[in-house]
Amino acid sequence: MTTETPRRRGPGRPRDPHADAAILSATVDLLVERGIDQTSIEGIAKRAGVAKVTVYKRWKTKDDLLAEAIEKVRDDLPSVASARTTGELPALLEALLPEWGEALADPRYRALAARLLGAGPSHPALLAAYWNHHVLPRRERSHALLRRAQDEGVLSPTADLDVLLDMMTGAIIHHLLLEPGEPSPDDISRYLRRLFRQAGLTPPTEQSPTEKDSGQRGPND
Structure with missing residues (x-):
């Protein structure tokens, strides 16, 4: 016992x-x-x-x-996944521009993005995890929205959506990480507005007051 x-x-x-x-x-x-x-x-x-x-x-x-x-850090960025219809997409993007500008202008976020760009050769598993758990889900949501935009006439039916997403991602990386200087939230918001307009995601309207004040020219000038 x-x-x-x-x-x-x-x-x-x-x-x-x-x-x-x-x-x-x-x-x-x-x-x-x-x-x-x-x-x-x-x-x-x-x-x-x-x-x-x-x-x-x-x-x-x-x-x-x-x-x-x-x-966790990347989830802080606003998403367009909440769009109810494709017809709302241009207005939704415009409403999100200030939030994106604030997030992407954060030096901490930009430094983190720069660190990740160099992770591939020595840390392929980390880069793969980032791609599979963050980049790919967001890309799939964006692709679905662009497909609906095509179906409803917002985008050209012949647009290659994968290439369009690659081009927009590359443009943002170039603007944030390769160009010298420290862009302000307003600078980034203006750039994203011009980028979306070139991609066909906003109507070809006149320059906004902020773009005119900055002396920047829109894609239709």
Whole structure:
């Protein structure tokens, strides 16, 4: 006969959402400051104020943690997925331009994007996770909206939607990461308006007052 107290079995202590948030925030901070290779689990734990084992209980590898942290940041960007009809698309894009301008002008976001562009050769799994869990779902939603735009006459029926999406993405990357200077939210909003107009997503109207004041010319000038 034994007097040993039976071991309590159960799911264990629930995860602390505050610890999760602190870890993800610390991960993004270090990724922006140091890059992927110089960001370590030990450094993340120290910045988050938790034990290293706390991080490993939640994420098996550094790439898993980085992928989730990146996903969290990218989810802060507004989406056009809430459009109810294609006919509303130009007005919806115009309404979202200030939000996109604010988000894309954030130096932290731009630095993070620059870090990710160089991740492919040395961290293909991280780049693949980012593509599969963030880029591809957003691209599929955008593709569906563009297809409806074609069906309802907003876009040319012969437009290659995949190439159009590639061109718009490349233009944004070029404007944000390759051109020198620090664009303001208004600068980026004006550029996106011109980009959407060139893509055929807005009517070929006269320049907006902000474009006229900036001295920029629209695509139909």
